Amino acid sequence: GEDVEQSLFLSVREGDSSVINCTYTDSSSTYLYWYKQEPGAGLQLLTYIFSNMDMKQDQRLTVLLNKKDKHLSLRIADTQTGDSAIYFCAESIRGKLIFGQGTELSVKP
């Protein structure tokens, strides 16, 4: 079935790296996505990776994709308090996005 799993919480100190992990089920997904949701706001597209890529880097963000294990991760370097939010991974299946439950990232000063 269609399922995307994430851990629910992650707490880091300001300046450390954060790694948010995600597993998905459908190997035919063309793209995999990371969205960020700040309190009281909608989801903001952070980055995405095409399924034939292993890694994508965008400033402080690094996305790693292990297609064999169906594992996706988002690394945020030099995490700041402004990065505190809920992060959702999503896989695309037949034109629809299937979202994980979201990982709440808490950044402590």
Place this chain on the structure above:
Amino acid sequence: DAGVIQSPRHEVTEMGQEVTLRCKPISGHDYLFWYRQTMMRGLELLIYFNNNVPIDDSGMPEDRFSAKMPNASFSTLKIQPSEPRDSAVYFCASSFPGVVDTQYFGPGTRLTVL
């Protein structure tokens, strides 16, 4: 560019009343999605449109929910009659022509049904 616009941002109503949520997608986007977010169920896709035509409404919870897209720049999600369990944040999203998967979300409407 203006992003996806939703109104109202907050809605408080009483059980049994009709509720209408509105969405204006990003200009030029031809896919429009309605989602519902709750603590218990996370983010659920309710329905989506392509070129104003409903493509998949399998996520619509029951007949009390209906959605329309009369033109490329406007969509509504209606709940009639509303129930307390409909309380949630409702998001609208739109996406590029031909790149259906990359969706841009509106700020959401927080609905409270008393």
